[in-house]
Amino acid sequence: MFKANSFVSVLVHLTIMAAIVAALIFGFFYLYLPSATNHGETISVPKITGMQLGDAEQLLEEQSLRYFINDSTYRSDQKPFEILTQDPAPGAKVKEDRKIYISVNMKNPPMIKMPKLIDGSVKNAELILKSYDLKKGKITYVPDLQQNAVLKQFVGGKEVAPGALVPKGAVVDLHVGDGLGNTEFEVPSVVGMPVDEASVLLAGQGLQVGNIFYDASSTEPTGTVVKQRPFAEVGAKIRVGELVDLWVAGDEQLQGIE
Missing domain, CATH: 3.30.10.20 (Trypsin Inhibitor V; Chain A)
Structure with a gap:
């Protein structure tokens, strides 16, 4: 049996032990570990957004990948159980058995x-x-x-x-x-009245003054209503909120009435 009875023999022993340790380390990290973890082998993540959950599950299984639903929401313009988002994104390189996180469209709206x-x-x-x-x-x-x-x-x-x-x-x-209401009543007559009084009367009955036209050729006193539309005829009806156009005697610039 070899005896460690000299410095040289001790050195030989240490060298042999170091070689064994180095061989073990090399074998573990460069032979066993890569083969056990498929070192250097990656899978390209497929695009599963827009797919139905069942179809996506089958595709991921074929690629040796898994999925986890981490969110669900409801979108009326997309089909129930349609995959809305995924993480990692399509094309990402991952290891076998990697979990893909997804969000899914709910079947029934909340x-x-x-x-x-x-x-x-x-x-x-x-x-x-x-x-x-x-x-x-x-x-x-x-x-x-x-x-x-x-x-x-x-x-x-x-x-x-x-x-x-x-x-x-x-x-x-x-x-x-519609801003008009449904109450109908006879069209009030404001012809012959001063325009300011006519405006007050119309407003009091829930009507609005529409366009005002001026008639400089009229012989009536300035500011007098000489015509209206709709006309106050027998049987003529109007609804609350409707407009009444007025024709007023006189020149607009002289009256200063807008």
Whole structure:
């Protein structure tokens, strides 16, 4: 048996031991570990966004990859269980058995509280609906003095009160005031009256003065209403909020009346 009875023999022993250790290290890091972890072998992540979950699952299995759903949301313009996002992105290089994180479109929309659109304008209603992920549907104008004001809100043909639960993405139909109202009455006659008094009378009956035309050739006193439209004929009707055009005697510049 070899005996370590000299300096040379000790040195030989140390050299042999160092060689064994180096061989073990080399074998572990450069032979065993690469083969066990498929060192240098990567997989290109396929594009699965836009695919159905079942199809994507099969594709990932074929690529030796896995998936994990870390988010779900609802988009009415996309199919249920459609993959919306993925991480890592398509084309990324990953190791075998890597987990791909995905978000999926829900089958059923979540329920949200219906916002209050009533008494606001149509434009304001559109902004609110968009912020709630709801869609503006049909607008129906109905007789009411509140012009362009939302009077009622409907989902699926049924009136919905603010705070009631509706599906996210639902279509909301609106009933909006036409600014005229539905009360009809006989057209008042203001011919022969001073234009300022005629304006007060019309306003008092819920009517509006429309265009004012001046007739310098009229023989009536300056500022007198000589004609109106619509005419105050027997049986002529008008609704609250409608316009009445006036013809006034005199020259506009001399009167200074706008």
